[in-house]
Amino acid sequence: MTSFFNPFSLPILFLSILTFLSLTAHAADPVHLNTACENTTFSANNSIYQSNLNSLLSSFSSNANVDFYATTKGGNTSDPVYGLSNCRGDITRQLCRECVEAAVTELTNRCSRQKVALTWYDECILRYSNRSFLTTVDERPMFGLLNTQNVTDQDKFNQLLNTSMIALMTELAREISNVPTGAKKFGTQQVNISAFQTLYNLVQCTPDLSGTDCYGCLQDAIKLLPWCCSGKQGGRIVFPSCNIRVVKQEMVNIGKDVTELLSHQETSKAWEKKSKSYIIFKD
Numbered sequence: 001m002t003s004f005f006n007p008f009s010l011p012i013l014f015l016s017i018l019t020f021l022s023l024t025a026h027a028a029d030p031v032h033l034n035t036a037c038e039n040t041t042f043s044a045n046n047s048i049y050q051s052n053l054n055s056l057l058s059s060f061s062s063n064a065n066v067d068f069y070a071t072t073k074g075g076n077t078s079d080p081v082y083g084l085s086n087c088r089g090d091i092t093r094q095l096c097r098e099c100v101e102a103a104v105t106e107l108t109n110r111c112s113r114q115k116v117a118l119t120w121y122d123e124c125i126l127r128y129s130n131r132s133f134l135t136t137v138d139e140r141p142m143f144g145l146l147n148t149q150n151v152t153d154q155d156k157f158n159q160l161l162n163t164s165m166i167a168l169m170t171e172l173a174r175e176i177s178n179v180p181t182g183a184k185k186f187g188t189q190q191v192n193i194s195a196f197q198t199l200y201n202l203v204q205c206t207p208d209l210s211g212t213d214c215y216g217c218l219q220d221a222i223k224l225l226p227w228c229c230s231g232k233q234g235g236r237i238v239f240p241s242c243n244i245r246v247v248k249q250e251m252v253n254i255g256k257d258v259t260e261l262l263s264h265q266e267t268s269k270a271w272e273k274k275s276k277s278y279i280i281f282k283d
């Protein structure tokens with residue numbers, strides 16, 4: 001299986017960049033990854049924050065199919081609340097809406113008394129805070145999510161990861177960072193690492209970041225790839241402001257249209273199901 005595998009025969013066999021894919025709707029529930037309610041509660045009688053937060057959450061519900069939505073509630077009060085939602089760059093508006101609605105429910109249930117909260121799904125992120133965080137890079141809280149299945153030739157794979165993969169993802173990060181502020185900062189990359197094995201890479205920043213900040217955020221995430229994914233068949237580094245993902249597929253297992261693979265809802269589903277994944281927290 002690994003006889004074609006030579007990490008030093010650069011460039012990598014094939015490389016293509018599939019940006020801004022949009023695919024047909026696919027009925028599936030959003031996949032919840034993680035929720036962080038920050039340890040700063042507001043007092044039970046802080047009705048101002050509570051009502052601003054309620055108003056914020058309901059405005060997310062009514063703008064749930066918007067790819068990127070950022071808003072402030074109570075800007076003229078003593079306790080304003082700032083919020084942001086962002087869907088994965090390649091999903092339908094319908095799936096985006098389902099995800100943001102699920103995220104609103106999740107935060108309402110899990111973090112009802114927290115001033116600062118954040119939830120990540122496979123398809124979207126939703127966060128709010130009493131701090132104005134728009135246009136600032138936040139890399140905490142963060143988590144890594146890795147596929148626990150080992151690759152067959154770990155040493156070679158790790159060399160590939162440490163060199164070529166990081167270079168390729170960095171290049172992709174540079175490209176998506178260069179789009180205008182406010183435009184979707186999302187890109188995917190397919191890297192054939194042998195005749196039988198392909199890696200699908202994904203990078204995304206929230207669109208409020210400047211190009212420089214997006215690139216910086218992604219670089220910090222990419223640096224953690226060896227920590228996350230050495231010897232593993234994929235993984236993710238997830239920050240509030242940006243995230244990256246690597247998915248490895250054996251060619252024999254995939255359908256004809258490989259370009260759909262990464263974007264297709266089934267991919268991550270199948271990937272999560274097939275192999276145990278767990279979350280490791282850093283810091």
Ligand SMILES: *[C@@H]1O[C@H](CO)[C@@H](O)[C@H](O)[C@H]1NC(C)=O
Nearest residue numbers: 014015016190192195251258
């Ligand atoms: C990667 O390999 C697959 C299967 O051999 C092929 O269909 C695909 O076109 C290759 N990708 C690129 C970017 O060349």
Ligand SMILES: *[C@@H]1O[C@H](CO)[C@@H](O)[C@H](O)[C@H]1NC(C)=O
Nearest residue numbers: 037038039040041042113114
């Ligand atoms: C915050 O966390 C610390 C330790 O984790 C705990 O002792 C403290 O009570 C928490 N404070 C609030 C407001 O939840």
Ligand SMILES: *[C@@H]1O[C@H](CO)[C@@H](O)[C@H](O)[C@H]1NC(C)=O
Nearest residue numbers: 041042043044045046047048
């Ligand atoms: C809010 O409640 C806290 C105790 O829970 C109390 O100390 C504080 O005075 C109250 N503030 C107001 C404005 O009622």
Ligand SMILES: *[C@@H]1O[C@H](CO)[C@@H](O)[C@H](O)[C@H]1NC(C)=O
Nearest residue numbers: 048073074075076077078079
């Ligand atoms: C804040 O502004 C909104 C809209 O301008 C207004 O409806 C609301 O009454 C104001 N709230 C306060 C506390 O001034």
Ligand SMILES: *[C@@H]1O[C@H](CO)[C@@H](O)[C@H](O)[C@H]1NC(C)=O
Nearest residue numbers: 040041042115129130131132
């Ligand atoms: C947010 O709330 C926390 C906890 O009450 C407080 O310590 C912090 O100063 C607030 N931040 C801002 C920007 O108001």
Ligand SMILES: *[C@@H]1O[C@H](CO)[C@@H](O)[C@H](O)[C@H]1NC(C)=O
Nearest residue numbers: 148149150151154230231232
């Ligand atoms: C995966 O690789 C690690 C070290 O590289 C090893 O400790 C572990 O036992 C391997 N797991 C399996 C299931 O082979």
Ligand SMILES: *[C@@H]1O[C@H](CO)[C@@H](O)[C@H](O)[C@H]1NC(C)=O
Nearest residue numbers: 155156158159160162226227
């Ligand atoms: C890859 O990088 C990690 C962290 O920098 C290091 O621990 C590991 O030994 C490297 N592996 C290879 C095969 O170069």
